[in-house]
Amino acid sequence: MEQQVDQNQNQLVGSAKLLLGVGLDNFISLLVFGLIFILGVLGNTLVISVVARSKPGQTRSTTNIFILNLSVADLSYLLFCVPFQSTIYMLPTWILGAFICKFIHFFFTVSMLVSIFTLSAMSVDRYVAIVHARKASWIRVGRHATLGVVLIWILSVGMAAPVAHYQNLVEREDNSSFCWEVWPDRHRRVYVMCSFVFGYLLPLALISVCYMKVSAHGAPRARDAGIRRGED
Template sequence: MEKASLSLMTNTTSSNIDPKVKQTNASSCLPDSSRGGPETVIVPVLFGLIFLLGMVGNTLVLVVLGRLRPGRRPSRSATNIFILNLSIADFSFLIFCVPFQATIYSLPEWVFGAFFCKWVHYLAMATMLVSIFTLVAMSVDRYIAVVHAKRSLCIRSKRNATMGVAVIWVLSLLFAIPVAQHQALVSGHFQAPNSSFCWEQWAGNSVAKQIYKVTILVVGYLLPLMLITCCYAKVLYHLHKKVKNISRTSVRSKRKTAQTVLLVVAVFLISWLPHHIITMWAEFGHFPLNNISFTFRIISHCLAYGNSCINPIIYAFLSENFRKACRQVFSCKLLLPPAPAQKLVRIRMENFSTTHSTTNV
């Protein structure tokens, strides 16, 4: 969100802002904790539900993909590698964001110390970027698999997928470094001398802060949105214009593919838009501090966290093969008779592989 902003403190302050404004902004993060407002209960409960849903969904994906083959060996297709990485990133993002953010709304100060103030925000930003970059990689993977099917086997190798995941993590950790550098524990405020707050401290360098926030907007939202949209648009064009199979089944499959693509793009667009609106508004304008803006902040949190809950549904549970594999895995865990080895599902997780041209990738 910038993660420091969205994910945790919703921090719109900078070090050169008047302390009174800083305290107001802190109050906007913890608006009524001292007065025991309803949000001190409602918001943590709401975040708790999102957290539980995201943990369950991503854990199921990790368990199923890790126990697909006889002998409990994980399936290592290129697409599965990306989906495993997406689930790990979303799982980590929820852990580093939701519990800490819930305490922000229910407690009057930051109670986790200087180390967590710095590194929780850093890891939250990094895992957010890993999740987004992985979604981009998966869209490129689908584009290659469908549009360049003949060359896809050599391009979409396990080795290349693993290297892609490594590059994603390195870039994300590098982009998040300024968060670790400029997030600090501040205490001794004249209105709350005995309280500590986790704030961004840019040492008066507002230009550098603005450049960083715009960079995150471009790298973490606008560019990924453009790439995801372009890749899936190419996939749809190929399926509807190039594939000659016009059977009724093919028509239904293409329609389902189009619906799934629109869902993917819409979810990404809506999930992250409010956060970036708040970030840019606070940085380049005057973000109001009132009940409406406070509600908008909560909505931005819920949508961003919800993205990590919806990803497992879109990229895993909408796949019929994944659902079969899920039933297979948990039937074994419940000590039910396992399916014959020759009939074990080899899940491919190729999103949108609903026509003959894509299932043979």
């Protein structure tokens, strides 16, 4: 009886794999990809449509410009990278050619760096608005924010360029190909270290310092306000 149950279970699993064609684990990964894609596209499209809409004669705030840039970077990644990356879980070999292989990994790195640098710029913008309120009126203008966005994209593209250079198709003996990074060892170590420092450590330090100063600036005012309420 138990053997028959086991056989039935094995047949069900085998049938599921044949039906899906990709295996249960890969099918679950594809479902996650699909969920992220749908929710991400809908959410970022909604944000872009709301933030990009401005009244005639009204300039966009610096905060809105940075939020718009963040959403554009996320939406671009979802549209240009996720559909191609999902083929890794559906196909046993890479069939999309060398250009797509290079592009999706390059653009993944670009969009990630754009998001990180934009969050850093938003923390600086918030710091200027609160700590240097008197100067904020001429520092926090749309022209400066737009220039910052352009510089963010240029810097991100420059930092991601080595990824496009070293991402290549790797051929195997069975004529299957894979999209893989082929770095000289020394170059890879240098790039990983630079990416960690400039793409993670320094932005994290900048964001932390900005919000620490914002908190320190706001603490005395909150304390004074509490004292005044107590006196009243």
